[in-house]
Every structure is written in structure tokens, then in C-alpha cells.
Amino acid sequence: MMAAAAPPDRLAMSVPATIAEAIGLEMARDPTILCIGEDIGRAGGVFGATAGLQQRFGPDRVVDTPIAEMAFAGMAVGLAQAGMRPLVEIMFADFIGVCLEQVFNAAAKIPTMSGGRVRMPVVYKTAGGCIGSAAQHSQCLWGLFAHLPGLKVVAPCNPHDHKGLMAAALRSDDPVVYIEHKALLLMKGRDFRHHPAVPDGAFTVPIGRAAVVRPGSDVTLATLSLSVEHALEAAGTLAAEGISVEVVDLRSVVPLDADTVAGSAARTGRLLVVDEDYLSFGLSAELTLRVIERLGLSGLRQVERLALPDVPIPAARTLEEAVMPGPAAIMARLRQMAKGR
Amino acid sequence: MYPIWRLSRDGRGVRDMAGTTALPDAAAAAATGLVRLRRMAAMRAFDETCLEALRRGAIHGELHVGIGQEAVGAGMAEALRPEDAVVSTHRNHFHALAKGVDARALLAEICERATGLCGGFGGHMHPFDPATGFSATGIVGASLPVALGYAHAFRLRGQAAVAVGVTGDGGAHSGAFHETLVIAGARRLPLVVLVENNGLAISVPFDAITPTKTVAERAPAWGATGLHVDGTDVDAVAGAFARAMEHARGGGGPVILEATCHRFRGHFEGDPEGYRSRAERQHLRERHDPIALCRARLEAAGLAPATLDAILSEEKTRARAMLADVLADPLPDPSEARRHVFTETP
Ligand SMILES: Cc1ncc(C[n+]2csc(CCOP(=O)(O)OP(=O)(O)O)c2C)c(N)n1
Numbered sequence: 001m002m003a004a005a006a007p008p009d010r011l012a013m014s015v016p017a018t019i020a021e022a023i024g025l026e027m028a029r030d031p032t033i034l035c036i037g038e039d040i041g042r043a044g045g046v047f048g049a050t051a052g053l054q055q056r057f058g059p060d061r062v063v064d065t066p067i068a069e070m071a072f073a074g075m076a077v078g079l080a081q082a083g084m085r086p087l088v089e090i091m092f093a094d095f096i097g098v099c100l101e102q103v104f105n106a107a108a109k110i111p112t113m114s115g116g117r118v119r120m121p122v123v124y125k126t127a128g129g130c131i132g133s134a135a136q137h138s139q140c141l142w143g144l145f146a147h148l149p150g151l152k153v154v155a156p157c158n159p160h161d162h163k164g165l166m167a168a169a170l171r172s173d174d175p176v177v178y179i180e181h182k183a184l185l186l187m188k189g190r191d192f193r194h195h196p197a198v199p200d201g202a203f204t205v206p207i208g209r210a211a212v213v214r215p216g217s218d219v220t221l222a223t224l225s226l227s228v229e230h231a232l233e234a235a236g237t238l239a240a241e242g243i244s245v246e247v248v249d250l251r252s253v254v255p256l257d258a259d260t261v262a263g264s265a266a267r268t269g270r271l272l273v274v275d276e277d278y279l280s281f282g283l284s285a286e287l288t289l290r291v292i293e294r295l296g297l298s299g300l301r302q303v304e305r306l307a308l309p310d311v312p313i314p315a316a317r318t319l320e321e322a323v324m325p326g327p328a329a330i331m332a333r334l335r336q337m338a339k340g341r
Numbered sequence: 342m343y344p345i346w347r348l349s350r351d352g353r354g355v356r357d358m359a360g361t362t363a364l365p366d367a368a369a370a371a372a373t374g375l376v377r378l379r380r381m382a383a384m385r386a387f388d389e390t391c392l393e394a395l396r397r398g399a400i401h402g403e404l405h406v407g408i409g410q411e412a413v414g415a416g417m418a419e420a421l422r423p424e425d426a427v428v429s430t431h432r433n434h435f436h437a438l439a440k441g442v443d444a445r446a447l448l449a450e451i452c453e454r455a456t457g458l459c460g461g462f463g464g465h466m467h468p469f470d471p472a473t474g475f476s477a478t479g480i481v482g483a484s485l486p487v488a489l490g491y492a493h494a495f496r497l498r499g500q501a502a503v504a505v506g507v508t509g510d511g512g513a514h515s516g517a518f519h520e521t522l523v524i525a526g527a528r529r530l531p532l533v534v535l536v537e538n539n540g541l542a543i544s545v546p547f548d549a550i551t552p553t554k555t556v557a558e559r560a561p562a563w564g565a566t567g568l569h570v571d572g573t574d575v576d577a578v579a580g581a582f583a584r585a586m587e588h589a590r591g592g593g594g595p596v597i598l599e600a601t602c603h604r605f606r607g608h609f610e611g612d613p614e615g616y617r618s619r620a621e622r623q624h625l626r627e628r629h630d631p632i633a634l635c636r637a638r639l640e641a642a643g644l645a646p647a648t649l650d651a652i653l654s655e656e657k658t659r660a661r662a663m664l665a666d667v668l669a670d671p672l673p674d675p676s677e678a679r680r681h682v683f684t685e686t687p
Contacts, residue, residue, distance in 0.1 A: 038542070038543065038545065039543045039544045039545060042544055042545070042616060043543070043544035043545075043615060043616055044615075046543065064545055064549070064550070065550070066511065066514035066542070066545070066550045066551065067481045067482065067511045067512060067514050067515050067542055068514045068515060068516065069515075070516045071516070094480070095480065095481075097480065098480065098482065098483070098515070098516070098517070131402075132401040132402030132403070133402035133403045133464070133466070133479075134402060134462075134463065134464040134466060134467060134479070135463075135467065136466065136467065136478070136479040136480055137402070137403065137466070137479055279686050280685075280686060309679060309684060309686045310682070310684045310685070310686045311678065311679045311682045311684055312682060314461065314462045314464075314673075314678055315402065315450075315453060315459075315461055315462060315463055315464025315465075315467065316453035316454075316455075316457075316461030316462070316464070316672060316673045317401045317453060317672075318453075318461070318672045318673050318674070318675050319461060319462065319673050319675060319677065319678040320678075321675065322675035322676070322678040323678050323679070
């Protein structure tokens with residue numbers, strides 16, 4: 001009798017391995033899916049999020065490209081029009097600057113411009129977030145993508161959601177920008193404060209549904225991506241001080257699940273939105289207003305937002321820490337809010 | 342008489358401006374050789390010092406060093422004039438030193454100090470020095486359009502200055518490369534595009550990803566002059582770079598100068614380098630080290646080994662002392678973080 005293969009040790013699995021698993025399952029299921037990007041094939045991705053896929057599916061379905069983002073971001077549009085379902089990796093979100101044209105003028109608009117005749121099942125997968133490396137290698141930019149109509153924008157935190165949202169993105173007939181956080185890509189399952197078990201097989205997490213990842217009664221804290229872990233750290237510390245924080249992981253920016261946030265804020269009366277993206281004209285303002293639209297101007301006792309002030313991210317650690325909304329800044333803001341209880 | 346640069350092995354399609362120069366007398370050649378060796382030694386010592394700074398926790402972001410590529414940086418130094426501009430890449434330290442950027446200020450910037458070239462705001466990928474006409478970018482290919490801007494400004498103001506845009510072989514595949522050369526070629530602007538071809542863009546080998554054997558051979562498409570040089574031979578690079586600068590300065594239009602070289606370390610510090618073996622790396626260090634090649638040539642020309650060794654160790658000592666000095670400098674004051682940008686947010 002053959003011994004059953006041991007199930008993968010999920011807690012020891014890295015986030016990139018989880019993503020690669022999701023892509024592999026979808027590629028095996030659907031032969032129209034292919035991956036295109038720099039260093040994704042032979043090297044398996046700079047973080048390993050496509051590890052092993054080229055060996056499995058060959059160099060024509062896991063395509064290593066030159067540094068020619070405009071060409072391959074647009075190639076995805078043509079592939080989609082030709083009936084394929086491409087996933088494009090833009091290594092870091094910042095690099096979207098050289099190929100935004102194909103993302104926002106083509107992929108995002110063609111479903112509408114074609115009067116609904118052309119679908120655009122394209123995933124633009126990219127790593128955002130700050131782990132050092134200054135102004136050109138640290139941005140999240142989900143607010144930018146969200147501002148451009150026609151794109152779904154997801155930014156998972158825990159390994160379960162990385163896997164399920166990747167599968168959902170690959171099954172979406174609309175273009176999806178899938179934003180990883182570099183710090184999360186360096187983590188394993190067991191490093192997470194909140195890590196729902198990751199099923200071995202294929203599953204999807206519906207795009208556009210937030211999750212309450214820690215219940216609480218004094219303040220609602222809504223955020224996404226790495227900041228969810230920061231929020232949980234802050235909430236854990238503050239619990240010992242008698243401050244009860246409910247943490248909501250938004251999981252996507254478009255669609256934005258304001259209903260879940262409003263439901264929570266209606267109970268706590270206080271809302272804090274934490275965003276590692278720029279403060280102005282972004283997620284924090286949009287979410288706050290949508291909650292107010294739902295609860296009315298008198299529906300909340302307090303609304304605050306904590307985000308990257310509108311400055312390019314400086315290189316030196318001392319300067320970077322002064323602008324990033326990390327756990328300490330979150331705790332300080334929550335304490336301040338709790339004083340008004 | 343000896344050729345001052347080499348064409349690619351087959352030489353196909355590469356336009357050769359090959360001139361020859363009179364063989365300098367032995368004493369002058371030795372003096373030049375020693376200067377070049379010292380420049381390369383200083384560059385390597387500088388980057389080794391950056392590695393040490395990283396080990397000591399003084400750098401918290403990505404670090405890309407140029408160890409193995411010193412002949413390109415040192416080869417640029419002689420023909421660059423103060424009024425010229427250099428726009429470099431994520432792997433920019435040697436180009437900065439070649440342009441005359443103050444080494445201490447550069448190291449302080451890399452080490453995130455308040456005394457750095459940009460006060461700690463730019464970091465290792467983004468050093469800016471208006472005083473010497475040096476700048477860089479962390480976005481691949483993005484150096485070239487900026488160099489184009491300098492070239493147009495020089496022409497407009499009637500200056501006999503040249504803009505040098507540096508890119509790796511990877512950057513040569515970007516749209517920006519093509520777009521820059523279309524404009525520069527049509528307007529015959531004083532632009533030298535220096536392609537530092539180390540054969541790899543992170544993990545992707547040049548010959549696995551490009552339709553032509555070299556970048557330089559594409560030059561005719563833009564009305565540019567293409568040159569190819571062995572970028573591990575500092576004398577060859579110095580000669581080729583001087584020719585390229587002369588050509589562009591004299592109104593001959595843009596030049597693509599491709600220098601073939603090798604990166605000894607990972608793409609960035611921490612790169613697991615799964616794409617090449619330890620033996621391959623060892624081979625590069627043993628057979629293609631520009632410093633060892635230069636040193637051997639000088640020794641063969643009769644220079645005392647002790648003199649040559651002294652140069653290498655002096656530069657190491659100098660760099661170590663500089664690091665110790667820099668690490669005593671203050672870190673930037675957090676309250677300054679928003680100082681240089683127009684922002685309304687509190
Ligand atoms: C537009 C853009 N795409 C991708 C990257 C990520 N990246 C940084 S360096 C690099 C490889 C560059 O290769 P090359 O131009 O040959 O220079 P080298 O690193 O070999 O010096 C890549 C892909 C980037 N910085 N910018």
C-alpha cells in the first residue's frame with residue numbers, strides 16, 4: 001500500500017508558495033491561463049510566487065520577459081482579446097509607471113468601450129509596500145488603481161486570502177490588480193496573528209467582501225494588507241489596557257465592502273481607517289465617506305484616518321519611520337480615540 | 342599602434358569607428374595604468390565598504406553593488422568633463438565616483454546619514470548631485486530620457502558638453518531606450534548611451550531574451566554610432582569611452598557604447614542566485630576580474646608587485662576609515678521627513 005502524501009505543512013509555507021499553489025491549480029484547471037513577467041519562470045519570481053510553474057507548464061505558459069513592461073502589459077490585452085486569460089507580473093507596483101497606459105487605457109476601458117462585447121480577464125499581479133528602499137520601490141498605489149474605473153483591486157493579508165483571492169482573480173472576467181505586500185511575501189503561515197487554515201485544493205475568496213478578523217467594542221479599525229497585522233498587534237496590546245478594538249480586513253479596495261465596516265462602526269461608534277498608501281484622495285477618505293453615507297452624519301461619534309502623509313517615502317530609516325503608519329502610530333491613535341469613550 | 346577597443350567576437354553589424362592611437366611611451370603608459378588601477382581599487386573598496394555597512398545594519402533597503410564592473414566606471418572617469426552630465430541606474434556607485442561625486446557624501450547617503458549627499462532622503466538608488474552633474478534612478482530604463490534632456494539643454498545653450506545615460510543590458514530592452522534614441526538620433530544630440538552589459542538582468546541571461554547578439558549593433562536603426570568594448574579591460578574602456586565622448590561632443594550624434602562585463606555578486610545583496618552556480622561565479626572572479634587583469638598587465642610591463650599591492654591596500658584602508666567616519670555621523674531628524682515636498686497634510 002502506498003503511503004498517502006503528507007499534506008503540506010501550511011504553517012511552514014511561505015506566502016509566495018501559497019500564491020504559486022493557487023496559480024498552479026488554476027493553470028491545471030484552465031489551459032487558457034498563462035503567466036508573463038520578469039524573472040517569473042526560470043527563477044520562479046523574485047519572491048518565489050511563481051516557483052515551479054515553468055517546470056510544470058513550460059516556457060510558453062510561464063514566460064520570462066525582457067524588461068519591457070509596456071509590451072507585456074499590453075500583450076496581456078491582446079491575449080485576452082484572443083481568448084486567453086493572462087496573469088502579468090509587474091515586479092513592484094512602482095514600476096507600473098512605465099506601462100500604466102495599457103492597464104488604464106486598454107485593459108480597464110475595453111469592456112466598456114466595446115459595449116460589453118470584449119471581456120478582459122487579465123490579472124496584474126504586483127508587489128507593493130515598504131520594506132526600505134525609498135521613494136521608487138515602496139509604494140502601495142492601490143488608491144491609484146482604484147481611482148481608474150474598470151479595475152478590481154485586491155490586497156490580501158493572510159495566506160488563506162492570498163490563495164483564495166488569487167484563484168478568484170484568475171476566474172474574474174474583469175481585469176484585477178492583485179497587490180501583494182513585500183513584507184508579507186517574506187512571511188510564513190506561522191508568522192501571522194490571524195491565519196485561517198488554508199485548504200489544500202482550489203477554493204476562492206469572493207472579491208469585495210471584508211472580514212472581521214478580531215471582534216471588539218470600542219473602536220472599529222478598517223485596513224488591509226500588511227496593516228492588518230499591524231492593527232492586530234496594536235489591538236492585542238491595547239486589550240491589556242482595557243481598550244477593545246474590532247479589526248476589519250477589507251481585502252479589496254474595489255469593490256469596497258463599506259457595508260461590513262459600517263455595520264461594525266454602527267456598534268462601536270468610532271472608526272479608524274489605516275492605510276499604508278498616500279493619505280489624500282485615496283482609500284481612507286473614500287471609505288470614511290461611504291460609511292457616513294450609510295450611517296448618516298450623526299451615526300458616528302468619531303472618525304479618524306492614519307495613512308502615509310503625502311510625501312515620497314524617504315530612504316533613511318529614521319525618516320521612513322516618521323511617515324509610515326506602523327504599529328506604534330496605530331496604537332497612539334487608538335489610545336487617543338479611546339480617551340473620548 | 343594598437344587598437345583601442347575590440348569589437349564583439351564576430352564583429353557582425355557593429356559599426357566600428359576604430360581609430361588607432363599612437364603607442365604612448367612606456368613611462369606615460371605606466372603612469373596612466375597606475376591611475377586606472379587605483380581608480381578601480383578605490384571603487385571596489387567603496388563597494389566592499391557598502392557591504393560592511395550593510396552587515397553593520399547601517400543600510401536597511403536594497404543594495405546593488407558593482408563589484409566586478411570596475412573597469413567600466415574607471416574607464417569613464419578620464420573622458421568626463423565637469424560640464425558633462427551622467428544619469429545612472431540602480432547600480433550607480435562607480436558612475437558617481439567617476440563623475441567626481443564626493444565619495445564620503447555618497448557613502449553617507451548610502452548609510453542613511455543626515456550628512457549624505459541628499460540628507461538621507463534618496464538612499465543608494467537615488468543619489469543626486471547637481472554640483473557634478475550626476476543623478477540616478479531606480480527605475481530600469483528611466484535614466485535615458487533624463488540624459489536626453491541634458492543633451493538637449495547642452496545643444497540649446499551651445500555648450501560643448503555631453504550627456505551620458507547609463508543602462509544595463511536589461512534596460513536596453515525597455516521602450517525608453519528606443520524612444521530616447523529616436524529623438525537623440527533625429528536631432529543628432531550629444532548623447533552617449535553606455536550599456537553596461539553584465540549578461541544578466543537579475544536572473545535572465547541577455548542571450549536568452551534578445552534577438553541580436555549585441556546591443557551596439559542596433560545603433561544604425563537610430564542613426565547612432567555603435568561601439569562594443571571588452572568591459573573588463575580598463576584600457577580598452579577608457580579608449581572607447583574617450584572616442585565616444587569625442588564623437589558626441591564634436592556633433593557626430595548619439596553613440597551607443599556597449600561594455601561587456603560581469604557582476605560578481607548577486608543582483609542585490611541577499612539574492613540567492615539560484616540562476617548560476619558557485620563554480621560559475623568562482624570562474625568569473627578568477628578569469629574576468631578587471632583589477633587582476635590590469636594588475637597583471639602592469640606587472641608584465643615591469644612595475645614592481647609591491648607598488649601594485651600597495652595601491653590596492655591603500656584604497657582598502659582609505660575606504661574603511663571613511664566608513665568609520667561616516668558611521669559616526671548623525672541620522673536624519675525624523676521631524677524633517679516632510680521638509681522637501683509641497684504638502685498640505687499635517
Ligand atoms: C521598470 C522597471 N522594471 C523592473 C525593475 C526591477 N529591476 C531592477 S534592476 C533589474 C534588472 C536590471 O538589469 P540590467 O539593466 O541589466 O542592470 P544590472 O542589474 O545587470 O546592472 C530589474 C528587472 C525596475 N527597477 N524597473
